[in-house]
Amino acid sequence: AQSVAQPEDQVNVAEGNPLTVKCTYSVSGNPYLFWYVQYPNRGLQFLLKYITGDNLVKGSYGFEAEFNKSQTSFHLKKPSALVSDSALYFCAVRDESDSNYQLIWGAGTKLIIKP
Amino acid sequence: DSGVTQTPKHLITATGQRVTLRCSPRSGDLSVYWYQQSLDQGLQFLIQYYNGEERAKGNILERFSAQQFPDLHSELNLSSLELGDSALYFCASSAGWSSEKLFFGSGTQLSVL
DSSP states (O other): OOEEEOOOSEEEEETTSOEEEOOEEEOSSOEEEEEEEEOTTSOEEEEEEEOSSOSEEEOGGGOEEEEETTTTEEEEEESSOOGGGOEEEEEEEEETTOTTOOOEEOOOEEEEEEO | OOSOEEEOSEEEEOTTOOEEEEEEOOTTOOEEEEEEEETTTEEEEEEEEETTEEEEEOSOOTTEEEEEOTTSOEEEEEOSOOGGGOEEEEEEEESSSSOSSOEEOOOEEEEEO
């Protein structure tokens, strides 16, 4: 069965420091991986995706994510955090072979950036 | 602004009642998805329509139904409401039938009292 795990409910980072939000997945075939961000009182916004190719994917707002097949991980990173990055972050996966084409979502990680 | 419009933003109703949530997708998008977000269950996929036809079904209760109209807007109908149905309901749209990049509306906050 397909699944996504975001092991941290909350991540606290000081402004200017690098940040990492973790995601691991389990699919039977090749994974399509995604990160979305949800700001307060807003819908989710697409940040980036990995389909194939380079393991390091760059996305919106200076975020990037690294696909690691051996560790079945897709961690979200940013070299220097901003207070405005504080939000709820969701990782999602789709199995390439899934004919339903639906995303399986993680529970979300609350990112708090302190000034 | 994602271009996806959901109405109403807030809805307060009583148990046993029926409500309708409305969604207008981004211009040109043919797929509409409905999601339920709650604190205890996270983000749950309910149903997807593509160009007027049901494309995929997730954890949607039998008391819930949806449809997509010829102008591509969609409605989610929730009936015989229970306290546990209180949640944030999101609509999302995408250009094609695969959910590789979704555009989400701001959601409808449903409170069942």
